[in-house]
Amino acid sequence: MRNRNIDKILLSVEKPARYIGNEYNAVHKNLASVEVRFAFAFPDVYDIGMSHLGIRILYDILNKRDDTFCERVFAPWVDMEQQMRRHEIPLFALESGDNIADFDMLGFTLQYEMSYTNVLNMLDLAGIPIWSKERTNRHPFVLAGGPCAYNPEPLADIIDFFLIGDGEEAINEIVDCYKTWKYSGDTDRQNFLKHVASIEGVYVPSLYEVSYNDDGTINAITPKIDSLPHIIRKRVVTNLSSAAYPERPIVPYIDIVHDRAVLEIFRGCTRGCRFCQAGMVYRPIRERSADRLVELADKLVRATGYSEMSLSSLSTGDYSQLEQLVKILLEKFQEEKVALSLPSLRLDSIDKSLLERIQSVKKTGLTFAPEAATQRLRDVINKGITDDDILRTVEYAFQQGWQSVKLYFMIGLPTETDDDLYGIAEMARRILDVYYSIPKDQRGRHIDITVSTSSFVPKPFTPFQWDPQDKIDRLSYKQHLLQQQLRMKHVTYHWSDNRLSFMEAVFARGDRRLGRVLAAALANGCRFDAWTDYFNYDGWLKAFEQCSINPEFYAGRVRSYDEVLPWDHINAGVSKDFLIRERERALKGKTTFDCRRACIKCGIERWEGVCDNANAGTL
Amino acid sequence: MRMLVRFSKENDLRFISHLDMVHAMERALRRADIPMAYSKGFSPHAKISFSAPTPLGIPSSAEYMDVHLVKPLSAQIFVQRLNNALPNDMRVLEAMEIDDDVPGVLGKATIGCYTIQPYEGVQWISQSHINVLMNMNDIIMEKRTKKGLKEINIRPCIKELILMQDGQHITAKLLLPSVGGINPDILLKAFNIYTDVRIDVEDMAIHKDDILLEDGRVLLPE
Known part of the structure; x- marks a missing residue:
């Protein structure tokens, strides 16, 4: 139950509906009948977090389990944090209003580096120690996933374990593993971490040792236990059409950033833009079938009442049946007055007569x-x-x-x-x-x-x-x-703001020595760093100074191909050979074609049954 | 045809703004498959009008809307379908079918009816406090307007103020802010200034029970 004190402070903060939960399609469960309480955290304000698809997918999967209740928690906005600290109200979950510290698991999604201080701040607001080694059985296990988890190292001393790659299947295995440990009567947290580390895609940073060279670069990253893998391979969901998708998504009351029904049409991208991390780590390309999408579109509109739907992917125009899909959806939605949005659409990729009927094009x-x-x-x-x-x-x-x-x-x-x-x-x-x-x-x-x-x-x-x-x-x-x-x-x-991009560059390619900097920055008042109004560059510089760490070491240094990179123990699918090859081609100004034409041997083709385009075509 | 509808917005939904409530209702109407009429043009909008906003933080059973329909629908079925599609804390209380040529009534509401009670164990208003206020000719209070603070006489805004027999509840009939009136928080602050009672608005549970026409009639006759 939500504390009455919370109700009292809600009228003194901006957009109080950020904190009430209870939206249409939000899930409520009888606490007496659930065995695992999972809090899914997005380390930014509600309006941003609720616009994110991943949280909705995992919320749906976890709540389909009778034994698990998954709730949501977002970073309270600055005004709310101030009130919560003043009235000693700990961080609470939206659905039940219960304290986050009492949950079994707390899972963060890491969408951008500049949300890291919010992760630490949310732990602190919950009364959970920010360092994983200081947590006890009175605290939840803290896990994290999302694109930034591909270089988990800056948060290595903070997060108990990471899930690298797609979460749809692995999240169930993690909860099963937790239940087994919990009912075994084992009270040693370390034992659970050893068990969970055996799940493919799971990385437990405290079970790995990092050694350094005299020049500050990494010498080696090695598992402390022989049975652990030297390289952690990301999880890949191979069939998106049969993968779970939330058919009854939550409908927020307040106007969030993306206030519409979202249809993920495919995952991955084959274009191979060389600056784009998403295009590399989400390989291979996996499409949802048009039939499944039409079925989902119908269900989503009925379950939400939204008057806008957007097709989501890294490059909408690359969907193989786009024109057909758009035609069907426009026709279907005409009577129901649902507008269709196609973000990241290349205009040359679609018939001009359809273009005029697309909402995102009309609006922006x-x-x-x-x-x-x-x-x-x-x-x-x-x-x-x-x-x-x-x-x-x-x-x-x-x-x-x-x-x-x-x-x-x-x-x-x-x-x-x-x-x-x-x-x-x-x-x-x-x-x-x-x-x-x-x-x-x-x-x-x-x-x-x-x-x-x-x-x-x-x-x-x-x-x-x-x-x-x-x-x-x-x-x-x-x-x-x-x-x-x-x-x-x-x-x-x-x-x-170049100072913000600089900090982003430091943490994007940082190592685990940066955890201390995050804690120092938080203490210096840094949070909501991705929000220009709250970005506190002096606080950051001071934090680096306090920790005697030179940020240029991470952002401004040329690294050699044989340097051990902080994320070398993670296998994201693309191989180092491929990345070197691509970099060399880049320097020569040579392009590489879309790999649907022919396999470019990015590395993922070596994974059996994962990529449809693997080894296909000839150069 | 049109449907004149009274609905509530209770509990947690007192924390959503009027505009958010409007969106929530529009989505519920769509989920309920109500045959709404839409405006013509580039981006069609459902033809609905709503009664004036209730302030954030006050639960209400006094929200009204006037929905244009393209197909006839009985009030009974309308209520049933919409209630199935609404969040729990929003409920349709009554609905009435009206013809297209009947003038709209929402803009004609001028009086708000409220119930006010303390949450728990705080000093509370007695009949003598009420008498003090009601016997004043002018009650000058500061009111926040778009142009800043303004001094107004709120006495004419208070149409009725009754302490119920349990000594706990007060019912108040106040002129609505949409016609130059006040919200109940100003009334409570007036007690602090002009009587010897000291109350904290945050400790009060205020509920908006209904809105009335100028002559005291309800918007939806039985």
């Missing part, structure tokens, strides 16, 4: 992410889009009356020169020219081009994992140059 206008403005640099990053693709599509769009174009680029990519930056302004200029070349009576009355740049962050398991990030000064110079170059009528330029 045209969006392109060429990432780099010159063909040379696009070849380096293997982004297979040409100037012509873009110009042809905007011409068509302007003729149809569209008036706004958004362009997304990265700055600081390997091999980038000033010419590549001038290219960004050049592209904006050429798009403007296209607009003006259309007769006045055949185009919209306004034109509005938005250029946004983010600063490149090298990520683990990408061909650029050995590359340094540009120094802050260098990135700021580039942004300054762009500000000048983009001083054009009808063009707006947005850029990102």
Whole structure:
């Protein structure tokens, strides 16, 4: 039961509905009849966390079990945290209002590095020691998964165990393993951790020893027990059509970031953009069948009452039956007045007559992410889009009356020169020219081009994992140059905070020595770091100083191919050989084709029965 | 045809805003497969109007909506279907079929009826406190408006103030803020200023029971 004190403070915080739970389709269970209480945590505010699909999938799977009750918990917003600390209210679960510290398991999803301080803060608010070695049987086991778990090391001393890869199947095995341990009468937490480490995809960092070289690089990462694997292989769900999918998703009361029904059409991506971690670690590509998607779409609309549905994937246009699926859904939804959204859609990938009926296109206008403005640099990053693709599509769009174009680029990519930056302004200029070349009576009355740049962050398991990030000064110079170059009528330029990208780069490729920095940063007041208003750079710098750690060691250093990387004991599917090969091709400006044409031997082809495209086709 | 509907928003749902409640109701109507009429155009919207907002934190059985339907539906079936699709803390209390040409009644509500009681063991209002307030000609209070704090005389906003026989509950009839009136928190603060009782608004359970037309009639006649 929720504490009456909570009700009292709710009226003094922003959006109190973030903390009440009880949404339509939220699950409630009789506590007397459940054996395992699982709290699923998203280390950011409710509005962000509830927009995330993974939490909904695992919530559904766990709650289908009669023996388990899975609840949700999010990071209380700053105002709520203040009230909770003042009134000594510990972190509580949304469904029951019970204290998180009393749960059996607490699972975090790690979607971005800059949420790590929130993980620590949530543990602290729950009254759970932040260091795993200080936890006792009075505390839950703390686990974590999600894309950032591919380099689990910065949180190695904080999280009891990680799940690497897809969670749909492994989560059940973990709960089964926990029950077996709990009922065995064994009270040694270490014994459970040893058991759970035998599940494929599970990594228990405290059971691995890291040794270092004199220069601070890693010498070796070795298991402390002989029976443990030297390399932890990620979990892969091979058949998405038969995998569990939440058919009755929770419908939040407040307006969350993605307030619509979400249909995941496929997982993985075959394009092989060299900067993209998701494109590498979610391999291989696995589609849900169109039949299953149509069936799900119907159920989702009925169970939620949403008037918008979005198709979700890394690159919507690559779904093999997209046109057919969109046609069926548009027809089906016409009467029910459900709008269809297709984010990350390449406009060249769909029939133009369907385009006009798509909600996301109507609402946000045209969006392109060429990432780099010159063909040379696009070849380096293997982004297979040409100037012509873009110009042809905007011409068509302007003729149809569209008036706004958004362009997304990265700055600081390997091999980038000033010419590549001038290219960004050049592209904006050429798009403007296209607009003006259309007769006045055949185009919209306004034109509005938005250029946004983010600063490149090298990520683990990408061909650029050995590359340094540009120094802050260098990135700021580039942004300054762009500000000048983009001083054009009808063009707006947005850029990102380089200090934030720097911190992201440190933790993306960090090792377990950084755990102390996280604790120090939290003590210095850092949290909600991904929110520009709350990002406290001084707090971070001070934390590095307090721990005598140089952040440049992680972000700004060239690593050699033979250096032991902090994530070398994780097998994400793509092999190191492949990543080296891709990096070498990148430096030569050589592209690699989409692997549905022919297998490019990324490494996952060696896993039996996992990839449909494995070893297929010829070069 | 249209359906005039009275519904409640109780317990935890007192913490959701009016706009969030509107969205929740629209989704429930869709789940219930109610044949709503939609506006024409680029992004069609369901044709529904709602009564003026209840302030955040006050549970209510005084929410009203006027829904346009494209197919006739009996009030009984409407209530049954919608209640099956609503969250537990939102309930349809009554509904009435009305013709398209009948003018809307939601905007004509001017009086809010509230029940106020202390949660537990705090100093509480007695009949003499009520008499003090009700015998004043002017009760000047600060009211927060869009332009900042403003001094207003709330005495004309208080239509009725009764201490129930149990000595615990107060029922109040107040002019609604949508027509220049006040919410019950200002009334409670007036007790603090003009009488010798000291009450904390946070310790009070306030419930909005109904809204009435200017002449005191209910919106949905029996």
